[in-house]
Amino acid sequence: MTSEINVDEESQYFHLLSTNDEPSSLEVLELEKIIQRRESKVAQLDYLWFGTPFSRNSPIEHEEHVRSMLSRFRSILSPVRRLPPEILIEIFLLTRDWTSNTYFMGELQPLVVGPRPGPSPLRITHVCSRWRDIALGIPKLWATITSCHDTYDPSVPDTDPTSDVRLHSWLAWTGTVHPLQISFNGRLLGANSEDVQATPLSWMQPYMLRIKELSLSGDFEALPGGFFLILELLIMSDFSMHSIRRIRAYFPSLRRVNFRGHLEHLPNFLPWGQLTHLDLSLETADGDTLLDILSFCFSLVKLETSFSDIDNYELDGDENTILLPSLSSIVTQNYYGEITMWLLSSLTLPFLEAAYISYETWPGPTYSAFQARSSCPLTSLTLDHAMDAERMEAADFMTLLRETPSLVEIISSNAIYITPALIAGLVSSAQASCPRLAPKLEYFAIWNAYPLANIRATTMVDDKAILDMVTSRDPSEKPAVLEANPPPGVRVFRCQVPKRPYFGLSPEGDKLEDGVSRNVHIYF
Known part of the structure; x- marks a missing residue:
């Protein structure tokens, strides 16, 4: 029984x-x-x-x-x-990946509306029906959407995003109000033939009001008409948009835009005047078009540029420069030709506080004209130079310091050698109440990578000379200090009570496969 x-x-x-x-x-x-x-x-x-x-x-x-x-x-x-539903929800959210898979500098970090999908996002829905119901009822869990249709062909229904069951199921799980982050890859740029249409974006229409970040890559039809009400960050990479009709899309909240790779043309439908952050990381661009766009960016706070080449530009000196009255930070990662020189000669930036300038040959006269024209309160300057090119002469660097007395921080990456002339130029006379050059300077970092066969003797400066220079700039006249046991290839000099606190450095130092690095940090 x-x-x-x-x-x-x-x-x-x-x-x-x-x-x-x-x-x-x-x-x-x-x-x-x-x-x-x-x-x-x-x-x-x-x-x-x-x-x-x-x-x-x-x-x-x-x-x-x-x-x-x-x-x-x-x-x-x-x-x-x-487990109570609220505990399960926290567990589900914590088990997902919240890191970004995209590299951005500074303020262009992606917005966080939810975790990344990850390799197996539906695993938790397979445990039991209750877990599935709870998971599919958490809009945040599905708010980051990645979809790839790079083989789109209208004659093959399975490649059409408008009939993509996975995409539309995922969108349905986001509910009706939660903000969305969408990354969508369309047909590869240049893959179109005359009888193949660009990838449609009409499927996006019902979700326009909720998209907070949108990343598009590929060859597309026009954006759907209407309002992208909360869209703050727009990314376009290897991008083209084909449409014979005018795009009637509006972006009242858009503040940050990033262009990457190859663009057949810069979009003319963006509200340039309201942007605060613009990143132009392009293979090539038309100089006149870029300047025309920048002339409308009067709210821009940060500008980042990286070009392999610029077409159709002229070095006009001080003529016809563009005033960006709100710009406080600029990053130019342009190592080739005259691109940096052209950019500096084209802009007037009266409120610039931080600059990252990369170059092939230091554009001394152009920088002098830019600084005289802008009279900007520049406090942080990073100079980035190709490893195998000639460094800036000490005299040119002294000229830069005289023209920019507001500097608080200078970082040199392969821009200058540490030479006796450089150190001597930074010495302050005993009669001066404050240093004559760079009186506000708190931190000076010099990083140099040398090919093994080309370590010049002029780069070797006695530690005592640097210590004496640092001491001469200290109003207390207390002897400067050389930090003991620094990381390999690193020297750290500082005042006994530096203006900027020193908390130590990474113990690993800098390593190169085909050369040797020398890192000097000076805290005044």
Whole structure:
């Protein structure tokens, strides 16, 4: 009789034994009674042999079955099956990847509306029906969407985003109000032929009001008309948009735009006047078009540029420069030709505070004209130079310091050598109440990478000369300090009480495969 009851119990609760579903309150009461009976039966197994339907098996096999079923019944009542929904939600969110897979500088870091999908985003929905219902009811869990249709062909329905079941299911799981971050790859730029259309974006229409970050890569039809009401960050890479009609899309909240790779043309539908951050990381661009766009960017706070080449530009000196009255930070990663010189000669930046300038040949006269024209309160300057090119002369660097007395921080990456002339130029006379050059300077970092066969003797400066220079600039006249046990290839000089606190450096130092690095940090 007991065995028959056991078999009936297993049949009755098969839906719980074979799944991870949560039992109801009534089922919990019944299961507790079943577990008590089975625990009692297991306790008797050491003393009694039962005549059961399992008698054809050995007693050991029967005992294993009884113990196994007891464990399975107990698992039905395990706490993990009865976690409160709010705890499950936190667990689901914490198990996903919240890091960004895209490199941005500074303020152009991606906005966070939810975790990245990851390699197997649906795994948690396969545990049990309750977990699936809860997971699919968390809009934030699905708010970051990545979709690739780089093989789009209108004659192949499976490649059409408008009929992509996965894409539209994912969008449905985001609910109706949660902000969205969408990365969408269309047909590869240049892959179109005359009889193949560009990738449609009409599927985006129902979600326009909720898109907070949009990244587009490929060859597209026009954006859907209407308002991208909360869109703040727009990224376009290897991008083209084909449309014979005017795009009637509006972006009242758009502040940050990033262009990458190859663009057949810069979009003319963006609200340039309201942008605060613009990143132009392009293979090539038309100089006149860029300047025309920048002339409308009067709210721009940060500008980042990286060009392999610029077409159609002229070095006009101080003529026809563009005033950007709000720009406080500029990054120019342009190592080739006259691109940096052209950019500096084209802009007037009266409120510039931080500049990252890369170049092939230091444009001394152009920088002088730019500084005289802008009279900007520049406090942070990074000079980035190609490793195998000629460094800036000490005299040119002294001229830069005289023209920029507001500098608080200077970082040189392969821009200048540490020479006796450089150190001598920074010495302050004993009669001066403050240093004549760079009187506000707090930090000076010089990083140089040398090919092994070309370490010049002029780069070797005695530590005492640097210490004496630092001491001469300290109003307290207390002897400067050389930090003991620095990382390999690093020297750190500082005043006894520097203006900028020194907290130590990474212990690893700088390593190069084909050369040697020398890093000098000076805290005044």
